[in-house]
Amino acid sequence: MAIKNQFYITTTIPYANAPPHIGFALEIIQADVLARWHRLQGEEVFFLTGTDEHGSKNYKMAKEAGLTPQEFVDKNSSYFKELTKSLNISNNNFIRTTDKKAHWPGVIEIWNILSKNGDIYKRRYGGHYCNGCERFVTEKDLVNGKCADHPNLNIEKIFEENYFFRLSKYSSKIIELIKKDKLKIYPKKWKNDFLALIKDGLTDVSFSREKKHLPWGIPVPGDKNQVLYVWPDALTNYLTGIGYPNKKYQKFWPADLHVVGKDMLRFHTGIWPGMLLSAGLPLPKKVIVHGFLTFNGQKISKSLGNVISPNSLVEMCGVDAVRYFVCRNFVFGDDGDFSQKALVERHNNELSNKLGNLVSRVSALAETYRLEKSETINSKQLLKKVEKCFESYELDKALNEIFAFIDYLNEDIQQSKPWETKDKKVLYRLVNGIKDAAILLSPFIPQTSEKISKIFNFDISLKSLSTPIKITKIKKSAHLFNKIEFAEKPVVLSSKSNVENKPKEDKELNLMTTDKIPYADFERLDLRVGKILQVEDHPKADKLYVLKVDLAEAQPRTIVAGLRHFYKKESLLHKKAIFVANLAPANLRGVESNGMILAASTPDHKKVIILTVDSDIETGSKVG
Numbered sequence: 001m002a003i004k005n006q007f008y009i010t011t012t013i014p015y016a017n018a019p020p021h022i023g024f025a026l027e028i029i030q031a032d033v034l035a036r037w038h039r040l041q042g043e044e045v046f047f048l049t050g051t052d053e054h055g056s057k058n059y060k061m062a063k064e065a066g067l068t069p070q071e072f073v074d075k076n077s078s079y080f081k082e083l084t085k086s087l088n089i090s091n092n093n094f095i096r097t098t099d100k101k102a103h104w105p106g107v108i109e110i111w112n113i114l115s116k117n118g119d120i121y122k123r124r125y126g127g128h129y130c131n132g133c134e135r136f137v138t139e140k141d142l143v144n145g146k147c148a149d150h151p152n153l154n155i156e157k158i159f160e161e162n163y164f165f166r167l168s169k170y171s172s173k174i175i176e177l178i179k180k181d182k183l184k185i186y187p188k189k190w191k192n193d194f195l196a197l198i199k200d201g202l203t204d205v206s207f208s209r210e211k212k213h214l215p216w217g218i219p220v221p222g223d224k225n226q227v228l229y230v231w232p233d234a235l236t237n238y239l240t241g242i243g244y245p246n247k248k249y250q251k252f253w254p255a256d257l258h259v260v261g262k263d264m265l266r267f268h269t270g271i272w273p274g275m276l277l278s279a280g281l282p283l284p285k286k287v288i289v290h291g292f293l294t295f296n297g298q299k300i301s302k303s304l305g306n307v308i309s310p311n312s313l314v315e316m317c318g319v320d321a322v323r324y325f326v327c328r329n330f331v332f333g334d335d336g337d338f339s340q341k342a343l344v345e346r347h348n349n350e351l352s353n354k355l356g357n358l359v360s361r362v363s364a365l366a367e368t369y370r371l372e373k374s375e376t377i378n379s380k381q382l383l384k385k386v387e388k389c390f391e392s393y394e395l396d397k398a399l400n401e402i403f404a405f406i407d408y409l410n411e412d413i414q415q416s417k418p419w420e421t422k423d424k425k426v427l428y429r430l431v432n433g434i435k436d437a438a439i440l441l442s443p444f445i446p447q448t449s450e451k452i453s454k455i456f457n458f459d460i461s462l463k464s465l466s467t468p469i470k471i472t473k474i475k476k477s478a479h480l481f482n483k484i485e486f487a488e489k490p491v492v493l494s495s496k497s498n499v500e501n502k503p504k505e506d507k508e509l510n511l512m513t514t515d516k517i518p519y520a521d522f523e524r525l526d527l528r529v530g531k532i533l534q535v536e537d538h539p540k541a542d543k544l545y546v547l548k549v550d551l552a553e554a555q556p557r558t559i560v561a562g563l564r565h566f567y568k569k570e571s572l573l574h575k576k577a578i579f580v581a582n583l584a585p586a587n588l589r590g591v592e593s594n595g596m597i598l599a600a601s602t603p604d605h606k607k608v609i610i611l612t613v614d615s616d617i618e619t620g621s622k623v624g
Contacts, residue, residue, distance in 0.1 A: 007038040007045045010238050012268075013095065016051040017058050018554045019079040019620070022338060023261075023293045025087060025310035026326045030290060030395060031259040032089045033327055036118060036247040036443035037390055039090075040462060043355035046252045048241040049084065050095030054227075056209075057131050065533055066574055073098055075618075077261040079552070086311050087318050088447055095241040097218075097233055106240035108221055110208075110279055111232055115221075119278045119398075125206060126159040149263060154204040163208040163226060170274040176267065183283050185269055187333035190262060190289040192267055202270050207232050209528050234271045238284070254282040255496065262289050288393055291335035301475055306336060309553075317484060320445035321347040327395040327444055344486040352481035353405050355437075357514035358413070362430045363455050364476040371471045377430040379405070383465065386440050395444075402440050408520045409433045431456050432469050439465045448480055449519050463597035480507035514550075526582035527598065527623035529613050530557075535569040540589040545572070549583060549595065552620025560586075560593035566608045578611045578623050 011031045014024050023169050028049060035047040036596075053073040062072030073096075081094055114120050127136040132150030136158075141147065177183040178195060182359060185191035208226040209217075217227035238258070243249040260268050268287050276283050295308060315320045328350075330336035351602040382405050389398035409430060416426045435458050442449035442460045449460055457472045458464050530549040532556045533556055538544035545563050548556040559579065563572065586593050598611045613623075 007035075007043040008242065008255045008600075009038070009045065009047050009257040009259065010241070010255055011033050011049045012258075012264050013050045013052045013097070013234060013237050014080060015055070015057070016053045016073045016080065017061055017073065017314075018077040019552055021554065022308040022310050022313065023260070024080075025083065025322070026293055026330065027259055027261060027290060028084070028089055029087060029323050029326050030332065032087070032091070032259075032287055032303045033323075033395060033443045034259070034390070034393070035090055035275060036149060036446060040439075040443060040460075046093070046242060047089075047091045048093050048095060048238065049080075049089070049091045050093070050237060051080050051097070051242065052056065052230070052237075053077060053096055053098045054214075054233055055230060056214050059214075059216035060131075065531075070098065077344040083166065086314050086319065087323065090446075093235045093241050099235060103237065103240045103451075104218055106244040107218055107228065109231055109235045109245040110236050110239070110275065111228065113222055113279045113407055114165065114232075117278050119169065120163050120207060121166070122161060122163050124159070124161045125164070127206075128159045129156045135273060158213065160210045160213060161312050162206045162229070163220060164280075165206045165207045165231070165271075165274065166200045166276040167205050167271060170277045171198070173277060174198075174202065174270065174273050177273070177283065183269060183273055184286040185265070190265055192331065194265055197266065200365065202274065205231060205271055214347070215276065215528065231267065231271050231274070232370065234357060235267065235275065237280075238272075238285070255284040256286065258287045260287060260289055262291055265289050285615050287334070290332055291330070293330070294335055294337045303536050311467055313340075313343065317343060317347050318446045318481070321351055321481065324351060324399070328399045329396070332393045333397055335519055341486055344484055347557050348481065348483045349483060350403060351445075351448075352479070354403065354410060355441075356480040358406060358410055358480050359434060359452055359455065359477055361413060362427065362434060363474055366427050366431060366456075366474040367476045368422055369418070369422045369427060371431060371474070372424035373468070373471065374428050376429055376468050377408075377436070379433075379436040382436065382440070382505065398440075399444060402437055405425045405433070406437050409437070428469075428471070431474075435469050436465055451477070451480060495524065518531055528552075528581045529617050529623065530559075530579040530595075530619040531619045532572050532574065535572045538589060538591060540591075544588065544591075546591055547571070547572070547578060547597070550619045551579065551595075552618065557594045559595045559597060560588040560591050561597045563597075563599075563610065572610075573612070576613050576617065576619065579611065 011028050014020065024036060031047065035045050039045045050072070058073055059069050062069045065072060067075070074590055077096055083089075084091055084094065111120070115329050126138075128138070128142065130147040130150055130153065130484040131149060132153045137147060137155070142155065143151070147153065174183070175195065175198060178185060178191060179183050185194060206222050206229055208223075208229050209342050211219075211225050214227045214229070217229075218233055220226035222227055238255055239245075239249055239253065242252045244253075258268050265287070268284075273283050310322060317325075320342070325346050328346060329342060382401060386398045387403045389395070389401065412426075412433070413430055418422065418426045418430075426429070434452065435456055438449045438452040439460050439462070453460050455477045456469060456474060458469055528551050530551045531546050533550050534548035536546045538546050538560065543562045544560050545567075547559045547561055549559050550556050580598065583594075583596055599608050600611065601608045
């Protein structure tokens with residue numbers, strides 16, 4: 001593989017209207033694996049991610065949550081920033097589109113250049129608008145009158161005067177560049193898909209919205225009644241994230257790789273290249289496209305409410321197991337159905353049994369019998385195979401090759417039986433094989449590879465890959481991956497629990513009151529801090545309120561609580577309380593309740609007090 005000095009890779013910047021889900025975790029992990037692989041090649045890598053924070057949806061949701069738009073996006077952006085830490089992502093910068101110092105100047109500069117070149121004009125426009133996508137859609141984009149990606153949202157018909165970008169002016173050039181792979185789209189099926197989509201040419205696109213419809217965004221230069229639409233704002237992050245309009249951006253531009261989901265392809269290979277051609281800037285070299293993760297065959301989406309939290313998976317299996325799974329289990333460019341069972345099986349069977357047991361056995365034997373230099377396994381062919389997989393972004397196949405090598409090492413130890421022969425040369429050969437596997441695994445499971453490097457005393461580098469290991473004192477390692485049990489269904493606590501002294505659950509009031517609870521049972525409770533966003537009377541029960549509760553999930557939960565005789569609505573609104581988050585849904589007088597509020601109660605229930613928390617604790621925080 002040819003080596004150059006710099007390598008610039010980006011993810012899309014997800015919309016900061018809710019915490020991240022496993023679908024975006026797939027993208028950012030795959031991008032991180034590629035970034036780490038290029039660093040392993042000795043390149044100077046710049047890896048950019050961040051959040052898209054303007055738009056009418058965030059404005060509306062902030063208002064519903066009783067927050068300013070800035071407070072709302074600050075909160076949600078922090079979840080994405082925290083995700084980069086919990087998933088061990090090696091990004092160099094995290095760009096935010098509300099950053100007036102780092103982002104806004106570059107956006108305004110691009111707007112002014114495009115305007116000066118005669119490519120921005122104003123006209124009245126009417127069209128279908130999807131609030132989920134934050135964009136205008138055409139009739140052919142709709143399925144039964146709904147957006148295919150947001151079928152639960154109504155399409156609005158909007159008429160207003162906007163500024164437009166003359167994308168049609170650059171349509172022929174963009175098509176030519178894509179056909180000739182000057183702007184390369186990979187996998188090839190997505191190149192063909194996009195060319196088929198634009199066979200009749202690209203049309204001009206709206207670049208602004210009237211402020212009365214979009215009050216939250218970057219003002220259009222010279223027009224106080226207009227706000228920049230998503231395209232000139234969000235897409236320009238790929239420049240502002242490396243310093244534009246300061247000339248230092250030129251060190252890394254053009255981008256080597258934009259990593260995008262298939263729903264983002266048309267914007268990154270249509271609108272974005274048009275903007276760059278107008279501005280006289282080089283185009284990105286390659287746009288690589290991943291598919292969607294689905295859950296039970298349906299796209300995982302915040303707006304559909306079927307979100308799987310990547311942080312909860314990390315808590316269950318560990319960060320490297322999650323990273324390994326999303327790269328090993330899904331073919332790049334294709335959709336894949338997420339399965340918690342498959343995650344646990346790969347963790348136990350491949351990471352724990354194959355890799356973990358190998359390292360544990362060999363390190364224990366090396367501590368007892370020591371090592372003696374001998375011939376090592378030639379891993380040059382393995383390196384070539386893995387390089388070829390990376391060149392075509394077949395991350396699953398790269399892991400197949402590495403784990404085939406690990407299988408070979410496990411067969412070697414079984415056949416050579418060094419615990420019987422005490423053969424130091426065999427152990428030296430095995431330790432070198434583990435070293436080579438760990439180095440090639442380092443982009444995928446960096447934390448584990450680092451642990452292995454410390455056990456056997458080697459550096460993670462291509463130089464170490466081709467250099468036999470030095471003989472040093474080795475100590476037996478703790479097991480790298482503890483096996484985990486798979487629970488087919490989430491833990492559910494109910495009145496049918498056979499545990500003595502269980503939490504008392506008042507079915508009539510839908511409150512959980514505290515008593516003597518065994519530690520084993522307490523650990524099963526998923527207690528979280530929630531903020532009450534809305535309080536309504538239950539239409540069929542005079543004791544019950546219907547609450548909308550923010551638990552830092554994609555959508556607020558509906559929770560029914562028997563507080564009507566004890567609290568006025570206004571005294572509950574915006575309170576932070578403790579909720580049980582892992583109860584089975586319950587139908588209470590015709591309203592489905594998805595949780596329970598924790599409360600203290602007198603034995604006769606004449607007095608009930610909900611358990612509240614300090615206001616500065618974040619919603620979604622765990623209790624216990």
